[in-house]
Amino acid sequence: MAYRADLAVQVDEALMGLSDDDRQEVMELIAEALVDPNSWPAPDGWTWALRAGPRMWMVFTADLDGIDVLAIGEIDVALHAA
Template sequence: MTYTVDLAVEVEQALTELSDDDRQEVMELIAGALVDPNSWPAPDGWSWALRAGPRLWMVFTADLDGIEVISLGEIDVALQAA
């Protein structure tokens, strides 16, 4: 089965602004979501799912052939320490 990952324009722009390590983490989050279709929200709906790594998070929705990354961001280290 072939999967499609559709990145929203804002996400594509954010990826270009990330460091190499952060960009790698986002790619790992995407790969992790793709290999675990049971974590996908219902395809073609308004549902979304959240995946988080050590430094970054991403919100995505599902289509019949893959996922669409809606948003991504950095986890606030100050909040983690609290």
Template sequence: MELIAEVLVDPNSWPAPGGWVWTLRTGPRLWIMFTAYLDGIEVISIGEIDALVQTA
């Protein structure tokens, strides 16, 4: 939840609004992929870094 809150309160890190341009932010254990619109963000995907490393 901390990573999601960090993304929400930092609009300077959002991609340009209005499309499928996305941004990937990572934390110590999670990653979040999201896109931005004029009125906020839409989360596309959230995952655990441990799970990503195990499947790679």
């Protein structure tokens, strides 16, 4: 079964402002979420899920046929330095 990923307008715009490496990491997070439907929140609800990589994170919600990426961001490296 094929799944889809929709990007919110803000996410689509944010992706354009990322470096190639950060954009690649976000796309990998999206792909990881799509192939793991067991990690999706309940479809068509107001719940969301968070996936994080080494530098980037994304928040998404689910529909029956895929995910909607609501937000992406950069992990603050200073928080992990302690």
